[in-house]
């Protein structure tokens with residue numbers, strides 16, 4: 551089988567923050583001797599992506615001049631299936647190890663394609679593509695990340711204990727800071743809600759995308775569907791496709 555380029559692409563650790571560069575064209579050193587004075591000023595590598603700095607996640611309003619901005623983006627949710635069952639079968643240390651392995655494989659797959667791991671919520675991961683690192687092909691990157699994280703999780707020593715479901719949607723998202731007392735950098739909007747619902751509807755091992763995402767990808771992907779879904783909180787039935795491969 552031919553390996554696709556993205557299957558072997560390791561993450562290159564950047565010397566400059568890619569987010570500050572893409573958003574402001576400002577060079578912010580995050581590695582090497584030039585990063586030292588910034589570290590003293592409290593600016594560090596972000597936990598959301600190893601090539602971003604903490605300015606990207608904590609200074610959104612200052613940098614952008616608004617609490618939120620609407621932009622085109624793709625979002626991915628991935629979760630561990632049968633989590634409740636698992637927590638009865640495994641002790642807390644085994645459970646923590648399994649979740650750590652799951653998070654690590656998801657993060658690698660997402661980071662290598664320029665997405666950020668915005669949140670880890672219990673047994674699930676929320677990723678945003680196209681902010682702050684810009685990529686015109688953000689949707690394809692999100693789908694590749696979804697397929698790759700599935701493949702990575704199947705290769706884990708604990709693979710026979712759990713499955714993963716992935717949901718992906720694309721469109722206009724609001725990114726920025728939410729909350730007054732506890733400010734939090736995230737993305738909100740109907741696109742995010744639908745992606746979360748698609749993740750909930752995905753069968754074990756599946757990468758489920760919206761019909762809109764399927765249309766955007768066109769011939770770039772092989773997908774099964776449509777599957778008509780009645781999703782909680784969404785009035786009309788939604789068509790979804792299970793992506794098998796990126797061509």
Ligand SMILES: [Zn+2]
Pocket residue numbers: 567568569570571578602603604605606
């Ligand atoms: Zn930055």
